Amino acid sequence: MIFATTCVSASEGFARPADPARDMGAIADLIEVAFGPELAQTGNTLVADMRSLAALGPLLTVVEHVAPFVGGFVWEQDGRVVGNVTATPENPATGRWFVSNVAVHPAFQGRGIGRRLMEATLEGIRRRRGRCVVLQVRTDNEPAQRLYRRLGFRRFDTVAELIRPGLLPSRTRPHVPGMRRLGSDDWQELLDLARAATPREVQQVRPIEAQAFRPTLGRRLQEWFNSFLSGQQTIRWGILEGNRLVAAVSILAQGAAGTARLDLAVRPEARGPLEAPLADYGLAALADWVPHAVASTVSTSHAEALQALQGRNFTTLRSLDQLILDLPS
């Protein structure tokens, strides 16, 4: 258990630290009913994964001891879990925590349970020397937006999750001047591109670390393992001007009938003419894997990428505001 604070009581029920070994199954049920069809719509396997973990029962305590993966608070009422907030350390070095699975059973919403659970969680994080908390919320989720606003969260980015269902027509890849396949030796150029293409406010919250790009033996083994186990493969191409990478497209293919990914990165000063040919190139390359759908995530600050993907039959599944709250020390 990550938190061991005292319970926060209320007349109708109380908040207590979540105990994965005891609560995992109830939290899975709650998330299913609170989020409803959104989980299926976004292809989220969270509930199924939680139920598999719940089957471990008391063994979960041992697993969690090795790798703390779930913390936060539940709201208990008449011996039943009707609310949950999950908190995970996202970057222990900087004290950044991630909050997710904020859910109150529909029959208990609007009674202040969500707010009290969030307050208990934020206090728990602060006591664990957390310095800030990030979370994401649908742009159109008015109750949740209101809850987070009242607690002092502010928006630092909005991302659109896009999906392009259906098979891709097999196409030849377009000729894109200056384009070449990128390999592990290009990590420094990819790092520079990511830093240039990511909004400053986002990097203030989540700095782009060189170690996430530097090829290591561990990362190569992981890629090899993923490719061996599930046929998963990541391939990148970039447009270079001299030694400078101005734009890149990356695809993640995972064998026939899976959902593939396509992501674009373009330096701000080069935006406009490059997104469409990069998307076409990536989609043509993906056609070889026969995916049943292609997903992409784009910051709404990159309007040209959104436009290029929408012009290629991608539709927005949901738009997610990224919020942050700095905690008092």
Ligand SMILES: CC(C)(COP(=O)(O)OP(=O)(O)OC[C@H]1O[C@@H](n2cnc3c(N)ncnc32)[C@H](O)[C@@H]1OP(=O)(O)O)[C@@H](O)C(=O)NCCC(=O)NCCS
């Ligand atoms: C979001 C959610 C957790 C809020 O829990 P809750 O217990 O109903 O919230 P509270 O009663 O503590 O109210 C918190 C704020 O939301 C507002 N709110 C609650 N229900 C609302 C509704 N249906 N419409 C508009 N605002 C609403 C309250 O007025 C309150 O704001 P206020 O303090 O300015 O008055 C709950 O609605 C829920 O589980 N929704 C489904 C899952 C979900 O969307 N989770 C959030 C994912 S980021």
